[in-house]
Amino acid sequence: MAAAIRVADAEGLAAVSVRRLAIELDARPMSIYSYARIESKEELFDLMVDEVCAEMLVPDLPDPWRPALRAVATRTRAALLAHPWWVELIGRNVLLGPHGTRYQEQLLAAVRTLDADPKTKQAVGVTVETYVVGQITFALDEQGSAETEHRSTTRSRQAVSQYQRDLIATGEFPQLSSVGPPEPSSAADRDRYFNLGLDWLLAGIGASLEPDAGPHRAD
Amino acid sequence: MAAAIRVADAEGLAAVSVRRLAIELDARPMSIYSYARIESKEELFDLMVDEVCAEMLVPDLPDPWRPALRAVATRTRAALLAHPWWVELIGRNVLLGPHGTRYQEQLLAAVRTLDADPKTKQAVGVTVETYVVGQITFALDEQGSAETEHRSTTRSRQAVSQYQRDLIATGEFPQLSSVGPPEPSSAADRDRYFNLGLDWLLAGIGASLEPDAGPHRAD
DNA sequence: ACCTGAACACCGTTCAAGT
DNA sequence: ACCTGAACACCGTTCAAGT
Numbered sequence: 001m002a003a004a005i006r007v008a009d010a011e012g013l014a015a016v017s018v019r020r021l022a023i024e025l026d027a028r029p030m031s032i033y034s035y036a037r038i039e040s041k042e043e044l045f046d047l048m049v050d051e052v053c054a055e056m057l058v059p060d061l062p063d064p065w066r067p068a069l070r071a072v073a074t075r076t077r078a079a080l081l082a083h084p085w086w087v088e089l090i091g092r093n094v095l096l097g098p099h100g101t102r103y104q105e106q107l108l109a110a111v112r113t114l115d116a117d118p119k120t121k122q123a124v125g126v127t128v129e130t131y132v133v134g135q136i137t138f139a140l141d142e143q144g145s146a147e148t149e150h151r152s153t154t155r156s157r158q159a160v161s162q163y164q165r166d167l168i169a170t171g172e173f174p175q176l177s178s179v180g181p182p183e184p185s186s187a188a189d190r191d192r193y194f195n196l197g198l199d200w201l202l203a204g205i206g207a208s209l210e211p212d213a214g215p216h217r218a219d
Numbered sequence: 220m221a222a223a224i225r226v227a228d229a230e231g232l233a234a235v236s237v238r239r240l241a242i243e244l245d246a247r248p249m250s251i252y253s254y255a256r257i258e259s260k261e262e263l264f265d266l267m268v269d270e271v272c273a274e275m276l277v278p279d280l281p282d283p284w285r286p287a288l289r290a291v292a293t294r295t296r297a298a299l300l301a302h303p304w305w306v307e308l309i310g311r312n313v314l315l316g317p318h319g320t321r322y323q324e325q326l327l328a329a330v331r332t333l334d335a336d337p338k339t340k341q342a343v344g345v346t347v348e349t350y351v352v353g354q355i356t357f358a359l360d361e362q363g364s365a366e367t368e369h370r371s372t373t374r375s376r377q378a379v380s381q382y383q384r385d386l387i388a389t390g391e392f393p394q395l396s397s398v399g400p401p402e403p404s405s406a407a408d409r410d411r412y413f414n415l416g417l418d419w420l421l422a423g424i425g426a427s428l429e430p431d432a433g434p435h436r437a438d
Numbered sequence: 439a440c441c442t443g444a445a446c447a448c449c450g451t452t453c454a455a456g457t
Numbered sequence: 458a459c460c461t462g463a464a465c466a467c468c469g470t471t472c473a474a475g476t
Binding site: 088092101118122129131133135137138163164179196197199201207 | 303304306307309310311314315317320321323324327328331337339341342343345346348349350351352353354356357383386387391392393394395397398412415416418419420421422423424426427
Binding site: 017018 | 448449450451452
């Protein structure tokens with residue numbers, strides 16, 4: 001498990017194979033199944049997903065929903081940046097284990113103080129989680145190829161942005177040519193825009209569910 | 220290409236293999252590479268992603284940013300529900316082709332009328348896209364195993380929700396036990412909650428970038 | 439330039455045999 | 458109950474040979 005996560009973090013999900021883990025653990029391929037109490041590789045992935053869910057739990061969840069959701073979002077994001085393959089796995093249909101369930105519980109606890117019906121509160125939680133996962137997906141596109149180069153050298157990031165520059169030069173893309181192609185942003189920038197979008201989302205939720213309170217209440 | 224997408228739609232991404240496509244196209248495995256003008260399977264995936272991007276283009280994009288973003292979000296969602304594997308592929312780092320670039324252009328065009336600096340406008344577009352992708356990720360978790368059963372029969376959805384019910388029965392999950400585990404929602408419900416979250420997001424964006432306008436302006 | 443078939447180095451998993 | 462090794466049915470891709 002820990003070995004599988006280590007390999008996935010370092011070399012990508014594709015590097016995680018039964019035979020590879022066997023080498024990592026000084027065992028024979030087939031003993032992995034009994035060692036990890038796994039019946040298929042799919043179950044190994046389930047375990048990996050659940051393990052990362054544990055990292056998404058915030059130790060002391062604040063009571064008010066805004067800081068609580070912010071804390072959950074931040075911690076979730078940190079965990080996903082550390083384990084980028086989680087997003088890919090969650091794209092398959094994964095079964096959630098104990099930690100995943102605890103994470104769901106945490107999401108509901110975060111919106112507990114909201115004055116709305118349970119279904120709506122659940123929707124708030126899911127929407128925020130959703131935002132984080134989506135944000136990560138695109139953050140990885142920018143960071144991924146820059147830092148850990150899993151991609152074949154034949155089509156480097158550089159070649160692609162050249163390709164895109166050529167496309168833009170055709171004049172078919174007025175909006176893009178005025179902004180330029182999305183340049184690789186710094187980690188600080190990505191943090192900033194993540195929080196900006198999160199602000200929008202929380203503001204929208206607040207405005208919709210707490211219309212009485214002032215629109216720009218501080219957290 | 221079309222064959223690859225057909226297979227992925229019908230049987231999941233895992234079923235897309237060079238040898239399988241060869242059978243599908245009545246060809247020999249190695250001719251796929253010359254036929255699709257591909258140098259690796261990774262490039263095939265790039266093409267598939269780009270093809271779906273074409274489906275995300277809105278024919279007549281409205282001028283005002285709210286309906287424009289709503290149109291983009293809706294169409295993107297429809298395309299992703301039809302091609303669930305897109306989310307998984309985008310989790311790897313994919314290179315965007317002409318249609319992907321056109322999609323980026325569309326996103327910028329949608330926020331064109333917003334009164335903000337270019338970076339912020341771009342952030343708005345990315346945030347909305349991000350929300351859609353994230354939403355799909357979890358929608359698939361619910362729909363996926365129910366409709367197209369790619370998962371081994373040994374761990375059916377039913378067994379899992381039983382497992383989760385047991386967890387909840389331990390009393391460790393007060394929030395979850397009051398709501399019950401997330402029951403499989405209907406397609407209509409999913410549409411509703413997707414739009415609800417989108418409303419929140421657009422409201423938040425509006426409140427932040429157009430504070431002068433009334434808070435509940437209709438689209 | 440495009441297609442072919444055989445081969446290589448990998449997969450996950452089955453199975454029969456061991457302890 | 459756990460581990461083993463050989464085998465099976467698959468992968469993506471290389472390569473040398475054909476047209």
